[in-house]
Every structure is written in C-alpha cells, then in structure tokens.
Amino acid sequence: MKLINRYVTEVGKRLPLVKGRKDIENELRSTLEDMLEDRTQKSDKPADEAMEVDLLKEYGSPQKVAETYNPTPYLIGPRMFPMFIMILKIVIAAVTLGMTIVTAIQVVTLSPMTGMELLKVIGEGLLNIVSASIAAFGNIALVFALIERFAPASEFKLDEDEKWDPTSLMKEPEPEDIKAWEQILAIVFTFIVISIFNFNPQIIGINYMTGNEWKAIPILSEAFFRWLPLMNIAWVAEILLNGMLLRAGKWQISSGLFSIAIKVFQIVIGYFLLTGPSIITVTAESLKAIEGFDAEAAQILGTMAQQGTQGIIALVMFLIAIDIIKSVVKMFRQKTSM
Amino acid sequence: MANSESLDNVVLELRRGVIVLAVLSQLSEKQYGYSLLKLLSDQGLEVDQGTLYPLLRRLETQGLLESVWKLEEARPRRYYVISAEGKKLLPKLKKEWAGIVSVMKKMLA
Numbered sequence: 001m002k003l004i005n006r007y008v009t010e011v012g013k014r015l016p017l018v019k020g021r022k023d024i025e026n027e028l029r030s031t032l033e034d035m036l037e038d039r040t041q042k043s044d045k046p047a048d049e050a051m052e053v054d055l056l057k058e059y060g061s062p063q064k065v066a067e068t069y070n071p072t073p074y075l076i077g078p079r080m081f082p083m084f085i086m087i088l089k090i091v092i093a094a095v096t097l098g099m100t101i102v103t104a105i106q107v108v109t110l111s112p113m114t115g116m117e118l119l120k121v122i123g124e125g126l127l128n129i130v131s132a133s134i135a136a137f138g139n140i141a142l143v144f145a146l147i148e149r150f151a152p153a154s155e156f157k158l159d160e161d162e163k164w165d166p167t168s169l170m171k172e173p174e175p176e177d178i179k180a181w182e183q184i185l186a187i188v189f190t191f192i193v194i195s196i197f198n199f200n201p202q203i204i205g206i207n208y209m210t211g212n213e214w215k216a217i218p219i220l221s222e223a224f225f226r227w228l229p230l231m232n233i234a235w236v237a238e239i240l241l242n243g244m245l246l247r248a249g250k251w252q253i254s255s256g257l258f259s260i261a262i263k264v265f266q267i268v269i270g271y272f273l274l275t276g277p278s279i280i281t282v283t284a285e286s287l288k289a290i291e292g293f294d295a296e297a298a299q300i301l302g303t304m305a306q307q308g309t310q311g312i313i314a315l316v317m318f319l320i321a322i323d324i325i326k327s328v329v330k331m332f333r334q335k336t337s338m
Numbered sequence: 339m340a341n342s343e344s345l346d347n348v349v350l351e352l353r354r355g356v357i358v359l360a361v362l363s364q365l366s367e368k369q370y371g372y373s374l375l376k377l378l379s380d381q382g383l384e385v386d387q388g389t390l391y392p393l394l395r396r397l398e399t400q401g402l403l404e405s406v407w408k409l410e411e412a413r414p415r416r417y418y419v420i421s422a423e424g425k426k427l428l429p430k431l432k433k434e435w436a437g438i439v440s441v442m443k444k445m446l447a
Contacts, residue, residue: 020395026407027371027391027416034372034413060388068388069395 003052004032007062014066024069032059076144084144090181091136094188099129101192105203183246187239194235197228217286224279230269237262256331263324270317280309357385357393359431362424365403370415394418402427 012025036055040047059065076084103125107113110121196203205218241262244255273279284302287293360383361374369377371391378385397403402424407414420428 023416024391024395026414030370030413030415031372031387031391034370034415038372065388068392 010062095132178245183242187242221281223277274313365420368417368419
C-alpha cells in the first residue's frame with residue numbers, strides 16, 4: 001500500500017487547485033485498493049510490491065491521471081482564441097505604426113545625420129518594434145489566459161451564435177460595413193496627431209545646422225495655433241465617431257448625421273485657415289534670412305509654400321464637401337428603401 | 339499504422355458519446371467507481387478509468403448524479419446514484435439514442 005499512497009500523493013500534486021482535490025485523491029486511493037484486492041483474489045496470492053508496481057504501471061503515470069481531471073488544459077481555449085488573435089493583430093499593428101512614426105520623427109528631427117547615425121536610429125527603431133511587439137504579445141496572452149482560467153464560458157458570453165440570424169446572409173454585402181481594425185487604427189492615428197500638435201509642435205519644423213549650431217525654424221505660424229482648439233474639438237469628435245462605429249459595427253443614422261456634422265465643422269475650420277493670416281511661417285523673407293540661401297530660390301520657394309498651402313486647404317475643403325454630399329445622398333436612399 | 343490509429347480514435351469518439359447514457363442507465367442503484375467500471379465491463383462496455391472517474395465528477399457537478407462517502411471493509415468508498423434531475427433526463431436520452439440507432443441502421447443497411 002506504500003506505493004499506492006505515494007502514487008496518490010504524486011497525482012494530487014499535479015491536480016489543479018480546485019475544491020474536491022482531496023476527494024479525488026481519496027477516490028483514487030480507494031479505487032486502486034479495490035483493484036489490488038481484485039488481483040489478489042484472482043491470483044490467490046497476498047498483495048506484494050510487484051503486484052502494486054504492475055497495477056500502477058497499468059493505471060498510468062501520475063501526470064496522465066491528473067490530466068484527466070484538469071478541466072482547463074488550454075492556456076487560451078477555442079472560445080477565446082479568435083478574439084485573442086484579433087486583438088493581437090490590432091495591437092501589434094498599432095505598436096508597429098506608433099514605433100515607426102516615432103522613428104520617422106527621430107530621423108527628421110536629428111537630420112542631417114551621417115549614414116552610420118541614420119542606420120543606428122533605424123536599427124534601434126526596428127529593435128523597439130520587435131521588443132514592444134513581444135511585450136504586447138506577452139501582456140495580451142496573460143490577460144486572455146487569466147480570463148480563460150477564471151471566467152467560465154457561461155459568464156463570458158463570447159458566443160454570438162444565438163444572436164446570429166442566417167437571413168443576414170440574404171442582404172447584399174454593404175460596402176460601408178465597418179472594419180474594426182480601421183476604426184482602431186484611426187483612433188490611434190488621431191491620438192498621435194493630437195499629441196504632436198498640442199504637446200510636441202516643435203517636431204513640425206525645419207531643422208538645419210549652421211557651423212556647429214542646430215537651428216530650427218517652426219513651419220506652423222501662430223495663426224495656425226490660434227485655431228488649434230477648434231481642430232482639437234474636431235479630432236476628439238472623430239475619435240468619438242470611430243468609437244461609435246466600432247461599437248455598433250455599422251453605420252447608423254445617428255453616426256451618419258454626426259459624421260456630416262464633423263465634416264461641416266472641418267469646412268468651417270478650413271475657411272478660417274484659408275481667409276485668416278497664413279498658417280505657415282515659410283515665406284520668401286524667412287527663407288532669405290537663412291544663411292547661404294539663394295535670394296531668387298527663396299522668393300520662388302516662399303511663394304510656392306504660401307500658395308501651395310492655400311491650394312491644399314482649398315482642395316481638402318472641396319473633397320470634404322463632396323464627401324458630405326455623398327453621405328447625404330446615401331442617407332436619403334437608405335431612408336427611401338427602408 | 340496510421341490506419342489503425344485513426345480507427346482507434348474514431349472508436350474512442352464513438353464510445354465517448356455513449357458513456358454518459360450507459361453510466362446514467364446503470365446508476366439507478368448506488369455504485370462506487372470501481373464497481374461501476376466492472377458492471378459496465380461485465381456487460382461488454384470497456385471504459386478507461388481515466389475517462390470514467392472525471393466523468394462521474396462532471397455529471398455530479400451538473401446535478402445528474404449524487405454521491406456519498408461510505409466506510410466499508412475499513413475502506414472509504416464514494417457511492418454514486420442518479421439524481422432526480424438525472425432521472426428526468428434519462429428517458430429523453432434513451433429516446434434520442436433509439437432515434438440515432440434507427441437512423442444509423444437504415445444508413446448502414
């Protein structure tokens with residue numbers, strides 16, 4: 001019986017820490033004793049160590065026996081796996097995008113660099129992407145493993161099967177169906193834009209070296225930053241809209257109207273930017289002030305920069321206006337077809 | 339080799355499907371794990387201990403079985419018996435089984 005007791009202890013060590021663990025051990029011990037008794041009766045010999053060894057060998061290794069009682073053999077089970085992969089893709093894409101932007105900003109702000117310096121910055125950027133992706137993977141896997149371990153399937157309703165209606169297949173696939181990753185990328189990107197314009201506007205500028213000294217010319221003028229609060233409102237509204245779409249999974253009348261309102265607001269901002277003082281500091285005069293800059297080139301480049309900016313603002317306003325008209329027409333069509 | 343392995347796997351799956359019904363049908367009277375194993379085996383259904391014991395616990399958690407510890411021959415034994423809920427379920431399972439058998443008979447004829 002010594003071996004049986006040791007065997008049961010070994011199985012117990014490998015059992016999950018759940019209620020009834022002692023019960024399992026007791027039941028196993030009692031079963032093994034019954035089996036041993038059965039064998040002694042059949043062979044008409046008293047139980048000995050060799051008989052115990054044979055019995056335990058047949059019953060299987062403690063690990064194998066314990067595994068049969070383990071209710072959660074998965075780190076992340078089939079019910080959670082699709083969502084795990086989806087979140088992983090989104091986060092790794094966001095991390096890669098974010099790190100790439102940070103590296104690109106470093107390249108721009110530290111320029112001019114020697115070839116080696118440039119390689120170093122890009123190399124570090126790649127390493128950052130790899131290490132941040134591994135960290136993100138680890139954290140997400142940890143969260144999902146904890147959910148898998150502690151949230152029973154009944155409490156975590158990921159199974160959308162009941163809600164799914166096969167007649168949804170009969171509808172023509174709508175091109176405006178929302179893709180979650182697009183919305184999440186849009187949110188991440190808008191956050192990056194907001195943080196750059198509000199907290200690190202010096203990034204947007206021309207950095208150059210004269211002699212041994214770094215000089216930076218900001219590109220955006222004070223006139224631009226006067227309108228920044230309005231732009232912030234538009235960006236935050238965009239994030240809200242992305243959030244609404246992400247939650248609903250499709251365009252609704254409320255999100256459609258909200259989107260149109262944001263676009264109208266963007267056109268208003270565009271009008272202020274276009275009619276007010278120039279939003280960029282790059283003029284023929286500012287370029288001429290740079291040491292060694294050819295006067296004629298400064299004149300041409302300055303004018304191009306000023307007129308080009310106005311042209312771009314006007315073009316963006318025009319495109320937004322077309323977008324508004326399209327949205328309105330689409331909404332009317334959907335309403336009449338309903 | 340691969341063929342016999344596939345056969346073993348399919349047979350295992352087939353058996354796994356009927357074990358619940360077999361166990362519930364045999365527990366109208368109290369049985370402890372090993373006695374149930376022998377009872378099933380005597381009737382021609384060989385079930386692995388590693389399958390039966392966890393199954394008994396699962397069925398108890400689901401409320402289809404009840405269990406009680408008894409001290410017999412200086413050895414504690416856990417006896418299982420079908421619960422009221424299990425008794426309600428059993429006729430429905432039997433009916434399902436009869437349906438499956440008749441369909442498969444027709445299919446395999």
